[in-house]
Amino acid sequence: MRRAPEMNVQEWLNTDHPIRQADLAGRVVVLYAFQMLCPGCVHHATPQIEKIQKKFADSDDVRVIGLHAVFEHHEVMTPEALRVYVHENRLSFPIGIDARDAGERIPKTMAAYDMQGTPTIILIDKNGFVRARIFGLADELDLGVAIGKLTAEPAGEQATGADLGADQPAANRGCSTS
Amino acid sequence: MRRAPEMNVQEWLNTDHPIRQADLAGRVVVLYAFQMLCPGCVHHATPQIEKIQKKFADSDDVRVIGLHAVFEHHEVMTPEALRVYVHENRLSFPIGIDARDAGERIPKTMAAYDMQGTPTIILIDKNGFVRARIFGLADELDLGVAIGKLTAEPAGEQATGADLGADQPAANRGCSTS
Amino acid sequence: MRRAPEMNVQEWLNTDHPIRQADLAGRVVVLYAFQMLCPGCVHHATPQIEKIQKKFADSDDVRVIGLHAVFEHHEVMTPEALRVYVHENRLSFPIGIDARDAGERIPKTMAAYDMQGTPTIILIDKNGFVRARIFGLADELDLGVAIGKLTAEPAGEQATGADLGADQPAANRGCSTS
Amino acid sequence: MRRAPEMNVQEWLNTDHPIRQADLAGRVVVLYAFQMLCPGCVHHATPQIEKIQKKFADSDDVRVIGLHAVFEHHEVMTPEALRVYVHENRLSFPIGIDARDAGERIPKTMAAYDMQGTPTIILIDKNGFVRARIFGLADELDLGVAIGKLTAEPAGEQATGADLGADQPAANRGCSTS
Numbered sequence: 001m002r003r004a005p006e007m008n009v010q011e012w013l014n015t016d017h018p019i020r021q022a023d024l025a026g027r028v029v030v031l032y033a034f035q036m037l038c039p040g041c042v043h044h045a046t047p048q049i050e051k052i053q054k055k056f057a058d059s060d061d062v063r064v065i066g067l068h069a070v071f072e073h074h075e076v077m078t079p080e081a082l083r084v085y086v087h088e089n090r091l092s093f094p095i096g097i098d099a100r101d102a103g104e105r106i107p108k109t110m111a112a113y114d115m116q117g118t119p120t121i122i123l124i125d126k127n128g129f130v131r132a133r134i135f136g137l138a139d140e141l142d143l144g145v146a147i148g149k150l151t152a153e154p155a156g157e158q159a160t161g162a163d164l165g166a167d168q169p170a171a172n173r174g175c176s177t178s
Numbered sequence: 179m180r181r182a183p184e185m186n187v188q189e190w191l192n193t194d195h196p197i198r199q200a201d202l203a204g205r206v207v208v209l210y211a212f213q214m215l216c217p218g219c220v221h222h223a224t225p226q227i228e229k230i231q232k233k234f235a236d237s238d239d240v241r242v243i244g245l246h247a248v249f250e251h252h253e254v255m256t257p258e259a260l261r262v263y264v265h266e267n268r269l270s271f272p273i274g275i276d277a278r279d280a281g282e283r284i285p286k287t288m289a290a291y292d293m294q295g296t297p298t299i300i301l302i303d304k305n306g307f308v309r310a311r312i313f314g315l316a317d318e319l320d321l322g323v324a325i326g327k328l329t330a331e332p333a334g335e336q337a338t339g340a341d342l343g344a345d346q347p348a349a350n351r352g353c354s355t356s
Numbered sequence: 357m358r359r360a361p362e363m364n365v366q367e368w369l370n371t372d373h374p375i376r377q378a379d380l381a382g383r384v385v386v387l388y389a390f391q392m393l394c395p396g397c398v399h400h401a402t403p404q405i406e407k408i409q410k411k412f413a414d415s416d417d418v419r420v421i422g423l424h425a426v427f428e429h430h431e432v433m434t435p436e437a438l439r440v441y442v443h444e445n446r447l448s449f450p451i452g453i454d455a456r457d458a459g460e461r462i463p464k465t466m467a468a469y470d471m472q473g474t475p476t477i478i479l480i481d482k483n484g485f486v487r488a489r490i491f492g493l494a495d496e497l498d499l500g501v502a503i504g505k506l507t508a509e510p511a512g513e514q515a516t517g518a519d520l521g522a523d524q525p526a527a528n529r530g531c532s533t534s
Numbered sequence: 535m536r537r538a539p540e541m542n543v544q545e546w547l548n549t550d551h552p553i554r555q556a557d558l559a560g561r562v563v564v565l566y567a568f569q570m571l572c573p574g575c576v577h578h579a580t581p582q583i584e585k586i587q588k589k590f591a592d593s594d595d596v597r598v599i600g601l602h603a604v605f606e607h608h609e610v611m612t613p614e615a616l617r618v619y620v621h622e623n624r625l626s627f628p629i630g631i632d633a634r635d636a637g638e639r640i641p642k643t644m645a646a647y648d649m650q651g652t653p654t655i656i657l658i659d660k661n662g663f664v665r666a667r668i669f670g671l672a673d674e675l676d677l678g679v680a681i682g683k684l685t686a687e688p689a690g691e692q693a694t695g696a697d698l699g700a701d702q703p704a705a706n707r708g709c710s711t712s
Contacts, residue, residue: 149326149330150326150330253436256432505683508685
């Protein structure tokens with residue numbers, strides 16, 4: 001059980017102000033790390049996340065946040081290309097572009113969360129603790145159950161709940177950093 | 179908010195003893211009412227329920243219970259035919275055949291729960307209260323969230339939670355009793 | 357390459373007169389053998405066949421014919437039950453109930469066509485020759501290509517075309533007679 | 535009925551020599567015009583076309599050819615980005631990058647074929663005539679039937695066949711040039 005690290009973002013889309021962990025206190029956060037040309041993200045995870053966003057759009061319980069965590073083909077998955085992707089696919093949740101040091105392959109937030117690749121879904125509870133980290137193609141029922149559990153937990157306490165997610169078997173993996 | 183009525187079952191499949199509400203205390207119950215020849219049950223809800231059964235098979239948190247609630251074509255949806263359906267589709271959860279008075283169209287448990295048709299999914303919380311009644315084709319994410327919430331609630335208290343489900347829009351309805 | 361045997365049917369649904377091979381000359385025939393409680397038929401093949409029926413409903417090129425070929429659980433897959441299945445699923449193509457001798461497990465048309473189980477799709481060309489026999493879950497693209505080829509062949513000639521279909525791998529099989 | 539115009543391509547992927555109409559004589563051609571960031575292409579048409587490619591990979595009957603016909607967001611759908619898309623999605627058919635005059639929005643081959651947007655599938659018969667032009671999300675059964683018909687037609691004759699495809703209803707459209 002660890003506190004969710006702060007995101008280190010170079011530019012935000014779909015929001016007019018940066019998002020900090022402090023802004024998210026009391027809410028369950030679905031943090032979705034993707035790459036716009038990763039097939040597992042495009043075909044499976046992005047539509048799933050957009051569905052979660054729509055389900056909870058009018059609720060205060062859950063916040064969906066995207067993270068464009070590019071660790072390969074940096075030269076074509078640019079901010080300019082991402083804006084086209086977001087526009088064409090009509091994505092409505094806020095998306096941060098993960099910051100990266102010159103010469104580094106893995107961007108900073110991705111490293112801080114120890115992500116193994118994309119798609120990765122991180123579930124953060126109301127008290128700011130990381131409760132699930134799912135690398136690969138997540139099952140919708142599993143995701144729903146985990147999100148439902150976290151929304152039912154009380155806020156304002158020291159988190160004690162168990163880890164709710166797990167990386168998927170290799171056959172359902174996405175694009176791996178290793 | 180009301181207590182889940184006792185099921186009135188003429189015969190049980192996939193279990194060697196009848197199931198009473200008292201046996202279920204402390205667990206979230208997914209009660210699935212279906213007819214073996216209702217297309218919405220066969221194509222949509224039964225596979226979904228079997229998936230929920232598999233996900234929670236090794237857990238004490240959730241119990242899946244089927245109810246064969248025949249309100250039409252009684253002459254062909256017989257217990258004998260149901261046993262073939264259950265065998266061919268390898269359904270593993272316990273299934274009660276809803277009892278029916280001679281001359282009545284609607285069987286007894288279906289009436290006691292005020293069900294409008296099939297498929298209907300009833301979610302019962304750990305304290306035995308009906309918390310959702312979904313008639314029609316349920317969304318898997320919605321189902322997951324609702325089940326997850328109920329599993330996270332503490333047992334042994336007076337239920338206070340809100341209703342978690344709703345009947346589906348007409349386009350997603352199944353076979354209606356009216 | 358062999359001529360399609362005559363169907364031996366005890367009762368027809370969705371048509372007011374029996375269908376003989378002679379009635380079908382000049383048309384491509386999609387003959388679909390199924391059982392109403394065979395999961396591979398219900399979940400995969402029947403919706404596919406109904407889609408083919410709808411696509412060619414206004415055309416003279418293709419005729420879709422169902423065959424209820426019951427080789428197991430005869431006591432519950434009765435004509436009465438089949439009529440409910442056809443009504444509930446709104447099937448619109450003509451369906452023959454395969455005739456069966458007392459004491460025999462395999463019905464007569466099924467035996468005459470050497471079918472291995474259900475679902476089986478038989479494609480018959482304009483000249484009355486069996487050109488494909490697909491046991492198991494057929495791929496829609498494959499089916500389309502085979503049907504398209506047969507519709508483009510001229511009628512009134514000795515058939516010379518190759519066999520267009522094949523039984524599916526074991527993983528995609530349906531309910532087998534053996 | 536018109537002859538398929540020559541493609542005007544600035545660079546080819548997945549082939550070591552340019553493809554000319556003369557090279558395709560005697561074969562049915564599935565020409566697939568797409569944009570790598572057009573959602574209808576990515577989610578629907580590209581997987582369908584790759585499936586057709588695999589089905590006919592060992593056959594001489596059908597050739598699948600891609601055309602990257604970019605008419606919007608040229609600055610991000612570059613040849614470099616396309617190569618990443620092709621690699622990540624493991625596309626195996628030859629793909630031409632449609633040539634474009636400086637200052638023009640619509641590329642040359644797209645204009646020569648009067649395409650309305652992406653995805654567009656053009657079917658060309660063995661004699662080099664355009665027989666179908668489908669703009670939008672094509673149905674797999676329809677595609678199969680049309681391809682099957684064209685493969686069954688004799689080569690070396692003046693084409694006389696009817697048009698086999700049609701643009702899809704607006705609800706199934708992709709990205710339009712207008």
